[in-house]
Amino acid sequence: MMMIVALAGCGVAMVLALVRVARGPTPFDRLLAVNAIGTLVILGVALHGFIMGRPEFVDISILYAVINFIGTFAILKLFSTGGLGDRGGKARITPETDEG
Template sequence: MFAVAAIALFIGMIMILIRLYAGPTLYDRVLSLNAFGTYTVLFIGILGFLTGRPDFLDVALLYALINFAGTIAVLKYFRYRAIGDTSPTPSGKPMAKGKLNDQGAKS
């Protein structure tokens, strides 16, 4: 039973990798990357049960956390071209790196 689930997840991961490679736009690739992370989390869990040692779930939990943060970081980078502080300035645009804001304080 766990072998069936592991094989199904493996086939799904290969299909999503093909889409990740061949995706025509950036958003296809980000979407497939996120889906691939979810598949990997479940695959790690199933693999732990399959080998009779379900202690890999800590790894799966950590992978889920990093996957979500990574997806949001990639999207933020392509939206603002910066990962750091992108809080809007009074002019409506995110502040350029190393410049002073309107109050003269460096962020």
């Protein structure tokens, strides 16, 4: 019974975080809210598995936790350096193409 309440709470919190995604004045606000939504989805998947009697869903939440963490850092790198390569945004322009 409490599991259903917790799942509902996760849903409400997700809606509130979505409000921040829509309204957030800076991209960092949006990223923060998306990260929070990811955490809530992880909890929600696990809770849903327990409610439906299939607790194997926890595997999916492990995977989602890893993806959420790496995705946040990828977006942060994109914000701070302007690209995802070795040298940030400059990775696209190689010396060969620049000269030749």
